[in-house]
Amino acid sequence: MADLEDLTLTVIFRLMSISGKLFREKAERINDPELMASKITDFVYQEELRAIRTRLKEQPIDNSESELKRPPISQPIADGITTIKSEIARECFEACLEKLPAHIKPVFRSYYTDAALSPRELVAMRKRLANQVAGLTQAQGQGQTSEQQIRTLNNLQSKVNKWRRNHIDECVRECVAAKESQHASLNYLMEQSPGEPY
Numbered sequence: 001m002a003d004l005e006d007l008t009l010t011v012i013f014r015l016m017s018i019s020g021k022l023f024r025e026k027a028e029r030i031n032d033p034e035l036m037a038s039k040i041t042d043f044v045y046q047e048e049l050r051a052i053r054t055r056l057k058e059q060p061i062d063n064s065e066s067e068l069k070r071p072p073i074s075q076p077i078a079d080g081i082t083t084i085k086s087e088i089a090r091e092c093f094e095a096c097l098e099k100l101p102a103h104i105k106p107v108f109r110s111y112y113t114d115a116a117l118s119p120r121e122l123v124a125m126r127k128r129l130a131n132q133v134a135g136l137t138q139a140q141g142q143g144q145t146s147e148q149q150i151r152t153l154n155n156l157q158s159k160v161n162k163w164r165r166n167h168i169d170e171c172v173r174e175c176v177a178a179k180e181s182q183h184a185s186l187n188y189l190m191e192q193s194p195g196e197p198y
Helices: 002-026 033-058 075-098 105-111 119-133 138-142 146-182 184-192
Strands: none
Touching: 002 033, 002 119, 002 146, 075 105, 075 146, 075 184, 105 119, 105 146, 119 138, 119 146, 146 184
């Protein structure tokens, strides 16, 4: 969901940037903002697919025929495995957040807030956070042009993504692997479904 929010905001920022540039350079407005948003969404989607394909090439998935022929496991066992794995992943994410450097942790927590916000509220919150990270006062942030605001927001998004790659992702992978290997109930359920890929 965090990636989905980032992709949605990327579309919004690009639409704002194109709209602002068109108005400044030609004093025109986008005739069909919905169509433009749809085109930008498709472009961002294709970019994300390329990024996912690149990551999958680095970590190939084994789709051998033997895996495809494995018999299905019972739903209660599958649900139990999923529940335990989800809980482990949540615990590991929280533990890894706590290990973040002091200057990063509050920004990261604010960026991925648990609060239920509308898209408008989320954009406003991230604008404030972007200004804070850039060292801008409230007045300086409000005085920015739309293009400057987009650059400031993109800078925040890039930093958070970099922090996540450098500090969170690997930490979570290692934590999950360690906890899953030591979890008695999970290991028992996995033994009931030999060879089932999860």
